[in-house]
Amino acid sequence: MLKETSSLSGSKQDFTGTLVSSAKLDSAIVRASAQLLALQNEEGYWVFELEADCTIPSEYILMMHYMDEINEALQAKIANYLRAQQGADGSYALFKGGAGDISCTIKAYYAMKMAGDSVQAVHMVKAREWILARGGAAKANVFTRIMLAMFEQIPWRGVPFIPVEIMLLPKWFPFHIDKVSYWSRTVIVPLSILCTYKVKARNPHKIGIGELFVTPPDKEKNYFSYVKTPLGKAILAGERLLRLLEPLIPAFVRRKATVKARDWFMARLNGYYGLGGIFTAMVNAYEAMDYLGLPPDNERRRIARAAIDRLLVIKEDIAYCQPCVSPVWDTGLAALALQEVDRNERDPRTQQALKSALRWLAGKQLKDEAGDWQIQRPSLPGGGWAFQFGNSYYPDADDTAVVAFAMVQAGDREYAGNIERAGAWIAGMQSRNGGYGAYDADNIHDYLNQLPFADHEALIDPPTADVSGRSIMLLGKLLNRHPEYRATIDKCIDYLRSQQETDGSWFGRWGTNYIYGTWSVLTGFESAGVPRDDPGIRKAVAWIKSKQRPDGGWGEDNYSYSYPKFRSQFHTSTAFHTALALLALLSAGEADCLEVESGVNYLLTNQQADGFWEDDGSNAPGFPKVFYLKYHGYDKFFPLWALGRYRHERKRLFLF
Template identity: 25%
Template sequence: MERDWNRARNACAKEDLYYPHPLLQDILWASLHKIVEPILMRWPGKKLRVKALQTAIQHIHYEDENTRYICIGSVNKVLNMLCCWVEDPNSEAFKLHLPRLYDYLWVAEDGMKMQGYNGSQLWDTALAVQAILSTNIVEEYSSTLRKANMYLKNTQVQEDCPGDLNFWYRHISKGAWPLSTADHGWPVSDCTAEGLIAVLQLSKLPPEIAGEPLEANRLYDAVNVILSYQNADGGFATYELTRSYPWLELINPSEIFGDIVIDYPYVECTSAAIQALAALKSHPGHRRHEVDRCIQKATKYIESVQASDGSWYGSWSVCFTYGTWFGVTGLVAVGKSYDNSPSIQRACNFLLSKQLASGGWGESYLSCQNKVYSNIEGNQPHLANTAWAMLALIDAGQAERDPTPLHKGARYCYDLKYVVLKIKGTR
């Protein structure tokens, strides 16, 4: 059946319409289709159109080749693949795209799914390492730690992308870590920070437990990348420095993602960068003054974006609980405490005010959408929110002031584990 793509241009299921198009954008797209495109299909405008398409496909091939045809995410993966097919259905580029579809596809109980990224392997590994090393049973996990250390080493990006990075609109990447795999390769600020924290912690263990530590020059490469990510306001975005202007969101073509046209600073990325740089005390010689200055600016940024109720908005999970955890841990990493930091005091008051009668915390995804703290329906607690809140409070010294809220939270976690084990035992 033939589709009327012109009529379908602005059609979107109401369930997916998180970010409706402004009227200005609908007018712009219609004008491009009905006025600009017909002009560009005729001489002399056709020459400009051909040149523009050549430039676009050139950048598409660059992205494909530098991510081993995985691309930065599933959306541009399928769009890039389609463009390669339109250019030449028999091209090597299109053929190389096909096997990397499986990096995104998986079969769930209700059918085929496509995930938004090709995984979070590096992120999970770095945080798992830090979790294991926070225990007193490290020796029991020696085999796991050696494998994790090897994965961290193998996944660190060891070369910048080729060519003039300014021409290709790319940031430096040598020394960075991606969210997922070495093939994917896109550097991310907080993944680099968490990867650096993990390898620094592993380097303190005997080689027979964790394997050989990462070489010092590769640690310094990671520091160089982190320093390069800091914006003028002190904050850190994800993939690159914050470029251009927020008003460009008026032409955001996505109906389901808000605030994506430029890369904004985030409390999570900024906190992770602070924690990584603060952990470099064992390597005091590398760009020490720049590191100190970076930490100071980042600390001021975190304090400046705290909400009046003491929370921080978290953009990468749900939501104020998550953001507040990062806000607190970033400040604690530079020596701030409940006694000397009004920001930490307000953050603790905020978290304590959201603790439920069950002892846990349970924040709804509606917090992300409405940007107002919302409990899960029925005031149900959630293990992840509870863990984030407790970690923040523990770091802020809640146990020394009044451990009762922590005991209540721990009781909820313990009871939940008991219930899960009981349910599994009845299967």
């Protein structure tokens, strides 16, 4: 009999209290599994599209005009994509259903103008009027203003001072390249060359956007009006002084710094996978290589451009550029979903797919390569996995935990060495406060987010609840063989207890948002052996149940990053969030409650004819409040994973 609770936020009469038939559940799992298996690459991996907002495809067009390497056919397809994403008010949002963002709208407008759109076209007029009503292009964020300076649309005094001499600063200095996150390092180092030498875009058609400024750019005095804090204002004053003193920098010092910056990013170019595996860093490096005189036929420059083009998604009428690709992450999560549904069935096709996936993943583990994680942990050898096809300097805890967890569950001695190295690497990457950052340990210099350059407030990579939960998910699985991990796990649990919100949820840094964070932690707690009657777990369970919607599902949008009061209560249900809520409740021992049954019914009701689910909108932040993502795989493997876990728990409880 189902256990009924009274914590439902929706109309309880809308929920079904009838058990799902095993035949209906099995049919749904078979159809979804077949579709997922069909999408596996012959090499063994899965990779789904990773879509961001319109800044990235706009920047791709801008890059083509910066370099005078314009592919007209591709540009036309990207412009089609941009027009289709415009909001009714003329603006461009950072996520579907979100408010318009001035920087994104400026870049989209500029890109469409470069693609040949008339400034008198209705969509251009609407975008321009929207921008002007909000103060004009001078109000753009730092990265947009740097682009405008390169295209000679604003003076260089309108951007933060980023001299290449930062490469020569000692490690004890308040700012050092090693003190910022991996994504910041890979972006800033080549960017410092471009900014120092005040590069100019080729811009062959001499296209400008002077019509987007309220005050003429040369007369604008409020480029830094966003700097509000005393520390930020002090740093800004210091930057202005340094800019005045810049002519006094000896030429040999500038040359030395430039060489060091060049050598740093050239060493990390990462072949056909690109600097850091991320679009912005890759473009900065490519443009810096051009400035530094590497000719177009130089092999490393040619490969750098090819790496950027590998991020393109090109369809019949539209095209867009991804910020990065996620094959290791997608493959690890898809493997966990298939392991769950095949826990007892042992389907030959699924077993072969899993073997192929895990062998592919095993070959992607970073072993003895030098990596930037050794900045904080100089004696820690390799053992992690990166997010992308290749990113040897930058493995991350999230991917490492997921992949190694799948290998542990496979129970195959073939992966024993991979698992051992991964466990040691995860344990060694713990920060002093007990938590885990994504790519670095103890990357916690909060004051750096006060730099005028850091208006996105994402210059560092501090520990987060979601990554920490996943890290102890793996270490908990290894305790039988490694009891020495107990102290590491306990320290992380203490950290997670300190991070729990007063309502019982946890913040999700790398997925939207509180539902994602709470799922991450409860999954980690289950693996680490935290009792299910633990007060923190019971409080989290009550929170999840309270957020269920009348249709039985759960949903949350990215407004919850800016406004915590929107913690999943004002959004329509999605298959992704419903799956996460179910997995969280099942980890907490709630298989026999009404909320779980209703959530399963939601997934079964909303499954498409092809076996998959389809959610509309972003489901993860790149950077909270400023950059969001849509993982196209999340509404495919997470619901399957939840249904598989539910089926296993119901059978275990003899309810089928």
